[in-house]
Amino acid sequence: MSEIQSSQAPEPVGAYPHARRVGNLLFLSGVGPRKRGSSEIPGVTLDDQRRIVRYDIEQQCHAVFQNVRFILEDAGARWEDLVDVTVFLTNMKQDFPVFNAIYAQYFKTDQPCRTTVEVNALPTPIAIELKCIAAIR
Incomplete structure (x- = not known):
């Protein structure tokens, strides 16, 4: 197991790494x-x-997609390596249609x-957070 701390993504707001590689x-x-x-x-x-x-x-x-990309790059992975994405929104009714359209722009192929x-809330005053898993080739 190895811990990944990105030099490009925002600093974690708690005691955790940006990512952890297992196999x-x-x-x-x-x-x-x-x-x-x-x-x-942002915004x-x-x-x-x-x-x-x-x-x-x-x-x-x-901004979230860019930060995910930063972490992937610093871990030696690529955007196309994403296999699973969990999305947390604080206002599904209002934000899902916009999020879904933007998501489709980023995942035209190799869709995870x-x-x-x-x-109800996220740890900082944000409206979206992603939890991702990638399979490094």
């Missing part, structure tokens, strides 16, 4: 849309109490299995 499988920890070196979240406006005032799910989706669930 030819790569398990990514939950990936959000933050940028490395910043607590700012999110917060009030003084750090509550979400508004957010842009499209910006967050693109996918599960999408709505959650």
Whole structure:
């Protein structure tokens, strides 16, 4: 088993690695849309109490996919190696149609299995998080 810490993806918000490789499988920890070196979240406006005032799910989706790609690259994997994606959305009714359209742009071929669930909240003020598994060739 080897632990992967990406030099490009945002720092984890807890005591966990970006990913862990076991044999030819790569398990990514939950990936959000933050940028490395910043607590700012793309497309999110917060009030003084750090509550979400508004957010842009499209910006967050693109940022999350980029962060997944960063982790895969730093682990020696490719986007096409993804075999399973679990998606956590905080507002399924509002955000799923936008997310689903963007997801289709990123996965035109080599589509991984996918599960999408709505959650009440995520650990930081974000609207989307991905949990991924890749099979490294």
